[in-house]
Amino acid sequence: MATKLAFRGTNRRTDDAGVTRYEVFRDGVLLRKTPVNYLIDTQLSPNTRYSYLIKAYDGSDNASAGAEVTAATLGSDPSDAILNGSFEFSPQISGWTTDAFSVSAAEFTWEPLGSGRDGSRCVSIEASSLNDAAWMQTVNGLHPGETYWLTGWIRGQDVVREPGRNTGANICLEGTWSHAPDYLDGTFDWRQASFSFVAPPSGTVTIGCRLGYWSNTTRGKVWFDDLAILQPSELRFDRARMAGNTWLRLVLFTPPGHRYRIEKSADLVAWTEVQTLNPVHPISEIQDATIPASRCFYRAVQIDGL
Ligand SMILES: [Ca+2]
Numbered sequence: 001m002a003t004k005l006a007f008r009g010t011n012r013r014t015d016d017a018g019v020t021r022y023e024v025f026r027d028g029v030l031l032r033k034t035p036v037n038y039l040i041d042t043q044l045s046p047n048t049r050y051s052y053l054i055k056a057y058d059g060s061d062n063a064s065a066g067a068e069v070t071a072a073t074l075g076s077d078p079s080d081a082i083l084n085g086s087f088e089f090s091p092q093i094s095g096w097t098t099d100a101f102s103v104s105a106a107e108f109t110w111e112p113l114g115s116g117r118d119g120s121r122c123v124s125i126e127a128s129s130l131n132d133a134a135w136m137q138t139v140n141g142l143h144p145g146e147t148y149w150l151t152g153w154i155r156g157q158d159v160v161r162e163p164g165r166n167t168g169a170n171i172c173l174e175g176t177w178s179h180a181p182d183y184l185d186g187t188f189d190w191r192q193a194s195f196s197f198v199a200p201p202s203g204t205v206t207i208g209c210r211l212g213y214w215s216n217t218t219r220g221k222v223w224f225d226d227l228a229i230l231q232p233s234e235l236r237f238d239r240a241r242m243a244g245n246t247w248l249r250l251v252l253f254t255p256p257g258h259r260y261r262i263e264k265s266a267d268l269v270a271w272t273e274v275q276t277l278n279p280v281h282p283i284s285e286i287q288d289a290t291i292p293a294s295r296c297f298y299r300a301v302q303i304d305g306l
Pocket residue numbers: 086087088116117120121122225226
């Protein structure tokens with residue numbers, strides 16, 4: 001549900017020097033006056049094109065000519081429900097907030113390039129003593145009663161759970177006991193965590209990237225990346241890209257609970273198996289060695305009961 005838009009306004013003429021406020025118009029109507037050079041517009045409909053005009057004012061009330069931005073929202077694909085789930089731009093301007101049971105013992109960081117998955121950015125929580133701390137985002141527009149999956153990636157360093165307690169590093173729905181089933185502690189590289197949930201009557205949930213839980217306090221450092229809410233009702237390839245010169249990485253959306261055989265072909269006639277999958281997550285990443293400058297087709301075949 002792409003109902004949020006974030007952008008930065010800059011005044012090319014003065015390079016923002018002396019700008020004291022911006023006025024943002026949507027389709028000719030004043031939307032907001034703001035002193036900051038970004039805006040998140042949450043009142044958008046899917047599959048709609050919007051035109052924004054941004055004017056910058058200095059302290060003497062002189063207006064710039066205005067910069068125009070046109071943006072189109074996407075359909076109601078729930079994978080867009082989380083804004084900036086990969087943390088490539090500032091979490092603070094994209095609806096992410098932080099909270100902790102012991103605020104003084106939690107450090108929240110938007111980590112630099114190279115710290116996230118595949119050299120990207122991510123966020124982290126470092127708790128110096130047993131704590132329950134989270135990065136959170138409220139997500140609207142889910143269809144009440146329908147089943148969704150929350151998925152994300154977690155890395156940990158020296159994560160220690162309260163003795164006899166469970167959750168450790170996790171992703172969750174804040175205010176509920178819905179969380180990824182893995183009890184992650186110790187030191188571990190990026191690993192995927194997922195769980196399914198039913199959207200409440202409000203269609204609104206608050207997702208959490210969390211270290212600890214109520215009565216399950218935890219300390220250590222955790223990193224989070226690539227959060228997504230999905231409804232994997234059908235099998236589909238989402239992205240393909242090269243990792244280095246020879247490795248192709250494919251991203252597959254799959255309803256968990258089925259077996260799939262990934263196959264490849266050079267001519268769409270003869271198919272060979274790449275691997276068989278029994279995914280527990282709604283997103284699966286498949287790597288395959290390729291020959292540079294060659295063409296190759298991939299397909300996924302559901303093989304339940306074969
Ligand atoms: Ca990232």
